[in-house]
Amino acid sequence: MILPLGPIHPAFKEPLRLKLKTQGEKVLSAEIDYGYVHRGIERVMKGKTWQKSIYLSERVCGICSYIHTQTFAETFELISGETAPLRAQYLRVLTNELDRIQSHLLANSTYFKALEHETLFMYMLYLREPIMDAIELLTGNRVNMGWNVVGGVRMDAHESHLQQIKEIILKLESEYPKYVEMFEQGPLVGLRSHDVGKMTKEEAIKGRAVGPIGRGSGIKHDLREDHPTYRDYLDFKVIWRKEGDNFARTMNRFDEIPESINLIKQVIDNIPQGEVRKKVNIGAGYGEWRNEAPRGEVTYMIETNGNLINNISIRTPSIMNIDSCAKYMLKDAATVADAVATYASVDPCVACAERVVILDENEGKKEFQGIFNIK
Amino acid sequence: MLDALKDIVRKSSIHVCLINTGGCNGCDIEVVALLSPRYDLEQYGIYVHNNPREADVLLITGAVTEQWKEKLRRIYTKAPEPKVVVAIGNCPLSGDVFNQEGGSVYAPVSDFIPVDAEISGCPPRPSEILEAILAVAPGAIAAKGRQKE
Numbered sequence: 465m466i467l468p469l470g471p472i473h474p475a476f477k478e479p480l481r482l483k484l485k486t487q488g489e490k491v492l493s494a495e496i497d498y499g500y501v502h503r504g505i506e507r508v509m510k511g512k513t514w515q516k517s518i519y520l521s522e523r524v525c526g527i528c529s530y531i532h533t534q535t536f537a538e539t540f541e542l543i544s545g546e547t548a549p550l551r552a553q554y555l556r557v558l559t560n561e562l563d564r565i566q567s568h569l570l571a572n573s574t575y576f577k578a579l580e581h582e583t584l585f586m587y588m589l590y591l592r593e594p595i596m597d598a599i600e601l602l603t604g605n606r607v608n609m610g611w612n613v614v615g616g617v618r619m620d621a622h623e624s625h626l627q628q629i630k631e632i633i634l635k636l637e638s639e640y641p642k643y644v645e646m647f648e649q650g651p652l653v654g655l656r657s658h659d660v661g662k663m664t665k666e667e668a669i670k671g672r673a674v675g676p677i678g679r680g681s682g683i684k685h686d687l688r689e690d691h692p693t694y695r696d697y698l699d700f701k702v703i704w705r706k707e708g709d710n711f712a713r714t715m716n717r718f719d720e721i722p723e724s725i726n727l728i729k730q731v732i733d734n735i736p737q738g739e740v741r742k743k744v745n746i747g748a749g750y751g752e753w754r755n756e757a758p759r760g761e762v763t764y765m766i767e768t769n770g771n772l773i774n775n776i777s778i779r780t781p782s783i784m785n786i787d788s789c790a791k792y793m794l795k796d797a798a799t800v801a802d803a804v805a806t807y808a809s810v811d812p813c814v815a816c817a818e819r820v821v822i823l824d825e826n827e828g829k830k831e832f833q834g835i836f837n838i839k
Numbered sequence: 840m841l842d843a844l845k846d847i848v849r850k851s852s853i854h855v856c857l858i859n860t861g862g863c864n865g866c867d868i869e870v871v872a873l874l875s876p877r878y879d880l881e882q883y884g885i886y887v888h889n890n891p892r893e894a895d896v897l898l899i900t901g902a903v904t905e906q907w908k909e910k911l912r913r914i915y916t917k918a919p920e921p922k923v924v925v926a927i928g929n930c931p932l933s934g935d936v937f938n939q940e941g942g943s944v945y946a947p948v949s950d951f952i953p954v955d956a957e958i959s960g961c962p963p964r965p966s967e968i969l970e971a972i973l974a975v976a977p978g979a980i981a982a983k984g985r986q987k988e
């Protein structure tokens with residue numbers, strides 16, 4: 465039997481159609497239908513200056529909105545052969561890590577919601593709100609921050625705000641282990657997460673899984689290791705696990721949060737004084753820059769003539785993760801409920817994924833496709 | 840009699856269905872933030888469950904994309920009467936930044952379905968969303984319910 469879920473479904477944050485091929489309760493295979501939030505962002509950006517495009521890049525995805533502008537700005541800095549002032553780089557790390565914490569907490573809360581574990585769902589949201597406050601304190605906005613510009617960040621952070629952020633972070637750090645333990649040791653949440661939705665390392669490589677999803681399956685790869693600011697000035701540990709099941713993916717996100725907390729503390733303690741923004745003369749040419757978003761790696765490929773954007777292509781992590789979820793994790797889920805939970809454990813962000821359209825020349829048919837079919 | 844009872848019950852137990860018709864997610868996560876203990880949506884008798892068939896309030900976030908053009912109307916008709924539509928954010932009002940040359944959005948939402956309340960902002964704060972739902976939902980449900988009799 466074919467069981468269609470969505471596009472509007474209690475467990476999905478975003479519209480997407482999941483077609484499950486089932487036999488009784490058992491799921492045999494899954495197919496995913498995209499295209500509900502395709503807005504044509506790249507096409508809008510073409511022929512515009514960076515000032516008119518950077519806010520569009522922010523709205524590729526609202527959950528990890530921050531990293532998109534950072535990558536966008538860094539691509540332009542790369543093309544122009546400049547780097548942002550050091551203080552701006554530190555502030556970027558600070559915002560990025562705050563954003564990662566809130567995104568991971570949100571992702572785990574969605575997973576618990578899919579498991580029907582209302583208590584942990586509420587606790588996750590309870591932990592997340594102070595982080596949103598910290599982001600608002602720093603940038604003036606909760607979701608779409610408008611924080612990056614080419615050549616730095618929009619405004620300087622106030623010293624007292626940095627201290628307040630540190631307090632928020634320290635409070636999170638002191639409360640945090642209790643909630644992790646609830647999941648790690650909890651017999652029921654554990655039972656429903658261990659050995660469910662397994663993806664081996666080979667499958668993860670084949671499916672090009674990235675971010676916590678890939679790392680949960682044993683791919684030790686975190687782009688922050690290669691990022692100049694992280695590499696040269698800050699210390700952190702890459703978190704990865706071997707199991708490759710729902711438990712591993714959720715725990716991986718849990719364990720990354722203390723690393724982010726550490727990074728934030730390092731930034732606030734060591735942030736240098738100085739400029740936060742400098743004028744960049746945009747060069748002409750092509751540049752490609754990758755960054756580690758909360759969900760994996762995001763790539764910006766930009767071609768510019770020194771003023772206007774000729775061509776831009778954005779690759780977001782979710783598309784690979786959702787596809788490897790459909791191909792490998794859902795292929796024999798024991799029950800439909802497990803399939804929904806597995807899908808939630810991948811932390812899908814549909815808004816990111818939906819910018820790919822394939823035009824069939826012969827039939828003139830428009831189709832929205834996953835990354836597998838374009839390769 | 841049964842209808843009257845149903846109206847009383849529905850007035851204080853508002854079921855909400857969130858429909859993202861092609862936004863950036865920002866508004867959706869602000870609705871999720873409403874569920875958090877800080878705002879605690881459920882103390883007002885509002886319950887988000889994302890099932891259009893039993894919804895009293897449809898929250899629309901996002902400009903209307905190609906795929907949603909026909910489906911939005913279909914989902915709207917699935918919800919039982921009386922129903923209220925609240926449009927959240929700039930996307931359903933004007934298409935926000937996507938409504939430029941090259942974009943493939945068909946905002947505003949009010950071209951497709953009737954909208955009762957609109958909240959601007961990109962995204963609006965959770966408290967504003969809550970305020971809008973509370974401002975229109977109970978009254979509208981009661982009023983429309985009586986009209987039907």
Ligand code: SF4
Pocket residue numbers: 523526607608861862863864865866867900901902927928929930931935960961962963
């Ligand atoms: S109004 Fe803004 S925050 Fe809301 S969905 Fe649209 S672009 Fe995103």
